[in-house]
Amino acid sequence: MLLGGVAIIAHGRERHTYDADIWLDPMDSADEWARVVLAVCNEVPGTTIHRLPGWVEVSGGDVARAVEEIGMIRVLGLGEPLDIFRRPNEFDESAFGEVAGRAHQNKDGTLLPDPLDLLQSKLETNRDKDRDDILHLENLTRASYCKRLPAATPAEASAMLARYSEWQVLQAALENPSPEVRELAMSHLREFAAAGDPFSLAILEGREIP
Incomplete structure (x- = not known):
């Protein structure tokens, strides 16, 4: 599964990346995962495996220990660095x-x-390029939600808003003919307004969005 800059580019954002990030099936254990990675690397001459901190080269049983501690390893010798994750940022292995x-x-x-999901993997990185990536992914999500929510079933709307909710997508949900979906949107708006969101408050009061 693609992650990082390669995945962002695949989602339509034009930017550069100097490496590739992937998430491999975590399998049942770090030892099993490491054996597969080592076997593949052994088939590719010139590749080496490295770990943080410092991108120290590791081999044998140290690969499993590295991925257990850090959640990923880096493979060099492929032209560009390849970061292979067993446990990406903000996920655990069971989420794969x-x-x-x-x-x-x-x-x-x-x-x-x-x-x-890609946005979640970038939430705690605190890098400028990741903040720009997050903005791009939020825009994609908002556009998708605004298109889908006016016709979503109550179950679909509930599942969608449990993952992502903000005033613009809630406006779209208010266009849904289902009273249940509209009430769900109103409950989110009331919660956001109580937390101080001026846009949600304006919608609830029928005022122009500030």
Whole structure:
């Protein structure tokens, strides 16, 4: 499954990346995962495996220990660095199946996470490029939600808003003919207004958005 800059580019943002990030099925244990990675690297002459901190080269049992501690390793010798994750930022190993289930399968068989899952992987990085990536992914999500929510079933709307909710998508949900969906949107707006969001408050009071 693609992560990082490669995944962001696949989601339509034009930017550069100097490496590739992927998330491999975590399997049942770090030892099993490491054996597979080592076997593949052994088939590619010139590749080496490295770990943080300092990108120290590791081999054998140290690969499993590295991925258990850090959640990922880096492979060098492929032209560009390849970061392979067993446990990406903001996810644990058990989330792989759920995230893969929401992902889009590319023609080459790789998986592209949906924008919200990709956004989650970038929340705690505190890098300028990741803040720009998050803005791009939020815009994609907002556009998708505003298109889908006016016709969503109550179950669909509930699942969507449990993952992402803000005043603009809630405006779209208020266009839904279902009273249940509209009340769900209103409950979110009331919660946001109580927390001080002026846009939600304006919608509730029927005023022009400030």
